[in-house]
Amino acid sequence: xxxxxVLERFLRYVKMDTQSAPDQDTVPSTxxxxxxxxxxxxxxxxxxxxxxxxxxxxxxxATLAKNVERDVPKIGWIAHMDTxxxxxxxxxxxxxxxxxxxxxxxxxxxxxxxADFPFLDDLQGETLVTTDGTTLLGADNKAGVAAIMSAMKHxxxxxxIPHGDLKIAFTPDEEVGRGADxxxxxxxxxxxxxxxxxxxxxEITYESFNAASATxxxxxxxxxxxxxxxxxVNAQIVAMELFQMLPVAQRPEHTENYxxxxxLHHMEGTVEEAELHFIIRDHDRxxxxxxxxxxxxxxxLLNEKYGERVTVxxxxxxxxxxxxxxxRMEIVRLAEEAMQEIGLTPFVEPIRGGxxxxxxxxxxxxxxxxxTGGYNxxxxxxxxxxxxMEKAVATIVKIAENNTKQx
Numbered sequence: 403x404x405x406x407x408v409l410e411r412f413l414r415y416v417k418m419d420t421q422s423a424p425d426q427d428t429v430p431s432t433x434x435x436x437x438x439x440x441x442x443x444x445x446x447x448x449x450x451x452x453x454x455x456x457x458x459x460x461x462x463x464a465t466l467a468k469n470v471e472r473d474v475p476k477i478g479w480i481a482h483m484d485t486x487x488x489x490x491x492x493x494x495x496x497x498x499x500x501x502x503x504x505x506x507x508x509x510x511x512x513x514x515x516x517a518d519f520p521f522l523d524d525l526q527g528e529t530l531v532t533t534d535g536t537t538l539l540g541a542d543n544k545a546g547v548a549a550i551m552s553a554m555k556h557x558x559x560x561x562x563i564p565h566g567d568l569k570i571a572f573t574p575d576e577e578v579g580r581g582a583d584x585x586x587x588x589x590x591x592x593x594x595x596x597x598x599x600x601x602x603x604x605e606i607t608y609e610s611f612n613a614a615s616a617t618x619x620x621x622x623x624x625x626x627x628x629x630x631x632x633x634x635v636n637a638q639i640v641a642m643e644l645f646q647m648l649p650v651a652q653r654p655e656h657t658e659n660y661x662x663x664x665x666l667h668h669m670e671g672t673v674e675e676a677e678l679h680f681i682i683r684d685h686d687r688x689x690x691x692x693x694x695x696x697x698x699x700x701x702x703l704l705n706e707k708y709g710e711r712v713t714v715x716x717x718x719x720x721x722x723x724x725x726x727x728x729x730r731m732e733i734v735r736l737a738e739e740a741m742q743e744i745g746l747t748p749f750v751e752p753i754r755g756g757x758x759x760x761x762x763x764x765x766x767x768x769x770x771x772x773x774t775g776g777y778n779x780x781x782x783x784x785x786x787x788x789x790x791m792e793k794a795v796a797t798i799v800k801i802a803e804n805n806t807k808q809x
Contacts, residue, residue: 408552408791413496415547416540421491422484422578429583430460430574438483442572449555459584462572466554474566474806478595479798480758481546482576485538486780495534501525509535512782521777528787539784541776545791546598547572549774553798565802573758579719582761592767594733597759600773603790604746606737608770609724610753610760611683612690616697616716618644624674635708637676647700660685660752662693685722685752720756723763730768737772740800746793772797
């Protein structure tokens with residue numbers, strides 16, 4: 403199965419600036435995400451899909467109607483249109499590189515070394531799409547968008563491949579945690595879905611973190627330092643004391659696999675007041691709750707020491723979708739078997755993060771996550787092999803076909 407269309411689409415999509423913005427309360431958080439949404443709407447209509455629409459929040463929906471007589475489960479295919487705000491996504495200039503091995507120079511200031519990125523050894527002989535070293539690429543998740551679009555085009559061009567109703571959705575604002583805020587699960591009409599938003603070829607993920615944000619506020623007592631003895635309470639010092647109370651081993655830089663963490667995301671302060679902003683993550687729900695409780699306990703201890711000066715506010719953002727997918731493991735097996743049939747070796751990894759599927763699964767739509775084949779997301783070293791996107795297309799097509807064979 404050859405799908406040159408996927409590269410053409412991908413190069414077109416990544417050149418559109420669709421970065422989301424965490425400091426905005428609207429959905430989408432940036433109007434420029436509508437530019438890609440409208441383009442996809444046009445392309446879906448030109449391909450001949452039905453029920454194509456872009457809603458007021460920038461969600462794109464469409465249906466590829468079934469070509470079999472009997473009823474089979476309706477599969478949803480979902481990818482997000484926005485790119486991460488972590489690094490510039492403006493004026494993306496993708497490069498095609500025939501990679502023969504060794505260190506890979508993107509620009510004078512951006513060199514991927516095999517020492518830092520040992521996965522490069524596995525990519526010798528591949529055609530890679532890279533950045534030019536000045537922006538992110540946007541494979542997260544425009545590779546998923548391109549793969550879904552190309553798979554739909556392939557199925558339309560090959561009506562001999564049986565499939566049930568396929569429901570398509572492209573979402574805004576996934577990178578800022580709001581990609582499912584206005585997702586119309588009922589209107590979408592899928593029985594289950596897959597996000598195409600993962601990493602290396604063959605990856606299937608159906609366990610995510612439980613996630614929360616936490617804001618710690620410290621009220622100090624500012625006074626002239628020349629007269630501060632036994633009177634001044636430096637809010638910044640109290641804030642740092644709280645941070646030092648958290649276990650060092652539970653920082654992101656010391657964790658992997660199923661291990662959770664506290665991340666001090668940003669902070670600001672003066673002698674009079676200080677704020678710490680954390681994200682809290684753990685795959686285990688009980689350990690997740692313990693982490694939040696421990697942060698509150700630290701504040702309680704400091705309040706006993708300094709008076710009532712420290713407050714903690716936590717807000718849950720999403721939960722481990724494995725809780726909802728575990729009773730529906732046939733969805734995971736369907737993906738595994740499809741990958742095996744096209745010659746891939748599927749492997750299951752926990753997501754050390756979250757996807758739209760994390761929330762959608764708790765909204766009644768079980769949604770595991772499948773690979774796109776990309777590496778080094780959210781920065782200038784981002785890249786993706788062309789063959790990986792083609793394999794993602796083949797996987798989508800094979801899942802759709804095999805779904806018609808299920809009892």
